[in-house]
Amino acid sequence: MNHEHHHDHHCGCGCQDEPKFPELDAVLDAYADVAGSLITILQKAQEIYGYLSPDLMLYISRETDIPVAKIYGVATFYAQFRMNPVGKHLIMLCQGTACHVNGSSMIEEAVVEYLGINEGETTEDGLFTLENVACLGCCSLSPVMMIDGETYGQLTKDKVVNILTELKEQEA
Ligand code: FES
Known part of the structure; x- marks a missing residue:
């Protein structure tokens, strides 16, 4: 070199x-x-x-x-x-203590299943990147994720899939 x-x-x-x-x-x-x-x-x-x-x-x-x-x-x-390149939408999934206690790993499972990527990866279409983060600072809403700076709280598996589906449809 x-x-x-x-x-x-x-x-x-x-x-x-x-x-x-x-x-x-x-x-x-x-x-x-x-x-x-x-x-x-x-x-x-x-x-x-x-x-x-x-x-x-x-x-x-x-x-x-x-x-x-x-x-x-x-x-x-x-x-x-x-x-690595970041997708158009950066999903920051909270894995802090409060979120963990309230099922953040289930939420991660739902995202992984729906998008077919693991933590740290980007979808092939370049739309989504998934990243785990520590406390996002709004534990009362746990489990929480932030996408493109917007906070989504009290997540359930269904809610996550709906949010991601909506974002996908905006692109279509
Ligand atoms: S632990 Fe998730 S927002 Fe605080």
Whole structure:
């Protein structure tokens, strides 16, 4: 992964299709030479692109001279970073104590069954991503999930399926 030239935009093999991330260049200009700013760079990159793809991590590595293994290590260590694309609708399912006591695992089962994805995955049509989170801060409504920032409480299996069906129909 070592490149001889700093800020060398080409891999040297003559290919023209090396991915570029121009929207990130201002961030890299500001931070690439600032020690200890890797997390900041990754946060900005995720803000712009939604997630840290392998190509994006390679690009950051080339531009900062930080080994890609280190970037990958940081990206996997911190829960705030995602390395897969997020679906159009992000389902955040609460698995906090109150929600757990009130059946959040049953709710998860219903989602998994209905969408055919597991926690952390995205449906093939790119519509839904499922993520478990800790307390969403509205335990009195448990079990709770949040989709695209909207809170849904006192969930039952049927209720969850109805909500997801409605969202799906909006897309059709
Ligand atoms: S535990 Fe789920 S909202 Fe608090």
